[in-house]
Amino acid sequence: MKKFTRKAALQQQLELVKAEGKIVGFVPTMGALHAGHLSLIKQAQHQCDVVVCSIFVNPTQFNDPKDLEIYPRPLSADIAKLEEAGCDILFNPEVSEMYDDDESWHVDIGEIEGLLEGKFRPGHYQGVTQVVFKLLEIVTPDLAFFGQKDYQQFLVIQHMIDLLELPEKLVMCPIAREPDGLAMSSRNIHLSAADRQHALILSKTLNLVKRNFNSDNIVQLKHDAEAAIAAEPGVDLAYFEIADAKTLLPADKDTETLVALVAATVGKTRLIDNVLLKSGDKVED
Template sequence: MKIIETIQELRKELQPHRSNAIGLVPTMGYLHEGHLSLIRRAKQECNTVVVSIFVNPLQFGPNEDFERYPRDLERDAQLAEEVGADLLFTPSAAEMYPRPIRTRVTVAGLTERLCGASRPGHFDGVTTVVSKLFHIVEPDRAYFGQKDAQQAAVIQQMVQDLNFPLEVIVCPTVREPDGLALSSRNVYLSEEERRQATVLFQSLQEAEKRWRDGAFSSAAEMEAFIRDRIETQPLAVIDYVSVLRYPALELPEDLHGPLIVAVAVFFGKTRLIDNVVLPGKEEAACFAR
């Protein structure tokens, strides 16, 4: 695996590989099994796999954790190489933004709920940096995790609207044995916060089971059920619990899928997100069989 720090060098390195499939796994580093599962999937489907590691300042708000976001490039490089990455792109902020940026990519509608409501400007930062990476790497496929389901929907919309010649692959959330979704921010949690955080997936699982049994009459009823479950843990401070159409991220008129049931909850200073996507009628019927 080769580590590359500049856009010019990466483009030069990729030039001989353009006739074959190139896969991109964009990350902010501090890799965990969720990231590694994306790299493995890319390796199965592509001839050349590029992993980017860039903690993007554009997607952090003024009171968020940009400065303390976990970083360990040496460890990340070892892990990425072990699972098959061919190129590791590790640009500096000065390389990606050599002058104050005046152009941003905005996806309207999908970014105004869920994390977009809690983190103004966040998704403009995400779509801007991802569009830059798409132009720099020119991948045939790009890989994202279902844990960041809103991000995945936003990027799919951007790719469709702006005619990027690539396929966005969304891969399943990877979890700890107790169900907690893997996240680079999990390292912030104290032992007790970590224990209580398992309520997120537990509440989503219980809500999904009740939904499949037809126990809810409205999205509001489902949201209230999840809130009540999460609030059994004293350290949990809910940012949002939302049931929306997926991937349109619109308010549902009924509970026929596909739907996303998404939560964001603080444990101490650490904000965790999780979700489940509930299938449409045909998928649900297959599940029932």
């Protein structure tokens, strides 16, 4: 695996790759890699000739400086995982390589910016779009791979790409889960043994909603889900929403595509999860 910390050197390498007509896939991460990230690498390898992974803990998307400070950065372990997975290129820049001191950024991504995660983390998605725009400009991949677990993030980035008419195509990859159903996350390392068990209420509730879903019982399902999560010890529910999968506005019985999304703090760790409920006229299996 070739490693780069400088934009210019990476771009020079990618120019050679693209001159050979090879398809470039890109997996942007903030490191602390787990099997979920590696599943994105694997999917990229299936669809592309060369896979680039970035590791960059982006400061502009953190609302809480303490959260940025404690974010795990096990770079040596991450590099070993990427090498074992057969990743072709790693881009691991310093903050000074990505940002100038006097930079400003704003992209009008509409009301989705203030919904769900955006409501609890104001400014977060401006930071996300800022860094993803920069990374796409540097790598200029054919395909960029993102996980479904950050469903709202995927929609926000797609909205930015459409708005700015960027050429890159996004690919949403399925959520990777532990055997007991917990969605894989870099934050899971902060869960105590007891927290880890309590956190399972999130995926259990999503699965229950999925099994019992029909368009006529959305209000009751949402109410029952909120009650189940609120009753779990050590779990502080931020939101449980059954939403339009394209806009994240609250769904009703006539909404054609639906997703259920949840966020909660378990112990001291904030977790998110989701499940697709309906695609067009089809209820998801």
